[in-house]
Amino acid sequence: MSNEYNDQLSEHIPMYIRIAMDIRKKILSGKYLEEEQISTEDEIGVEYGVSRMTARNAITQLVEENLVYRVHGRGTFVSKNKIERNLNKVTGFHEDMLSMGLNPSSKVIKFITRLPDAKEQHELKIRKNDKVFEINRIRYIDDVPYGYQELVIPVRLLQDLKKEDIEKSSLYTYMNKLEKPISYANQHMEVAIKPEINELIGISENIPFFKIKRVSFLANNEAVELFHSYFRGDKFSYSLQLSNHIEEEVSE
């Protein structure tokens, strides 16, 4: 599409749509931050030389796209455009995404059993002869890659686990069905720049990741999984409530 064509096109686009396009671009390019207040109807009116009604129509357009939201008597603010995951409860990616009405899936690119390395023996509290599943999978939402996971599970605990069980559904759902629900987990979070993982999951930009390490336990304190996940930093955020009292200690 040439610039000339664009110019001709824009002449025939109603002014409120053009203003909405302008503000949308500012939001998606990060010029407006999440939760930042955008210009008021009056300010837009002055800036673009339009009536307050036209300015209001532009904002309404963006509200309908969920890009901004109005707060009565306060103004209009940029919506969160990252998927927010809550850290107050141990949950899996699959359930979390489903509960938000999103469409998660996984592609398992490695599914083997092998002996654990020293670190895995240590983290999972298993012996060097206790075999483990090593499972690597790419996580998608609506076929867009959102993350990558390297998962290690003692074979003894989930002997009948098949690739299909975790490709089409969730490990946590599978464990609940076996009446082995995860009781608690220790989680460690870092920021990681990993060009090789961007490449592996098929993203051309070099996006920073949340690198999540989790060791999960059954109620009887058996370690049931060790994973390292890389979730796209441009797509996810984490939230939690912190309190001033130390949580009741859960024994390991």
Add this chain to the structure above:
Amino acid sequence: MSNEYNDQLSEHIPMYIRIAMDIRKKILSGKYLEEEQISTEDEIGVEYGVSRMTARNAITQLVEENLVYRVHGRGTFVSKNKIERNLNKVTGFHEDMLSMGLNPSSKVIKFITRLPDAKEQHELKIRKNDKVFEINRIRYIDDVPYGYQELVIPVRLLQDLKKEDIEKSSLYTYMNKLEKPISYANQHMEVAIKPEINELIGISENIPFFKIKRVSFLANNEAVELFHSYFRGDKFSYSLQLSNHIEEEVSE
């Protein structure tokens, strides 16, 4: 220093020191990850054509530098080289660093009172005439910049707050002295690439940050602070224990 000089130098350096230098470089450059197992004494022996004793001496050198640690009967692992902050309790940067034996400080680069914007009114549940402190500070450990914070506090709650109170000590300590300890907080965490903040705090590389937004509350549910902090992703990690039950709801 010329390469020739280096070559001559290395000829006179004991082999175990040279091996330690090699492994150290792999750790600091990220070729070995945190908690990853490094080569065994036998493997180092074969790789460098040295005795097991020489290999052991090389590892001992790195153990003494806390770069690696030995696990009896398992092997040698790369230590965590990031400062780990715990998310199971609401704490401040200053106390956290002190409790690890580190030497934190802050440089306040902005300290003003002003009227709150719409977002701050909303987050802090204050009226548009309720003045706030706006405080920006760079956080250091041993005079190395580790982060940056933009802090907003209702003036009404901490009327006598002075720049010195939060430059030499901690806001949370100050509030404890006033018998207004923070009771709980809502925290939101993102990954952020912010070249302007790298520049502001004086880091030449473009390091990704943990962007932390926190709103903290007193026991009576008054919001006492809203901050946005940027902590260096190459220096910090976060850990927490997740449980399967939903935490007792704390009313806001």
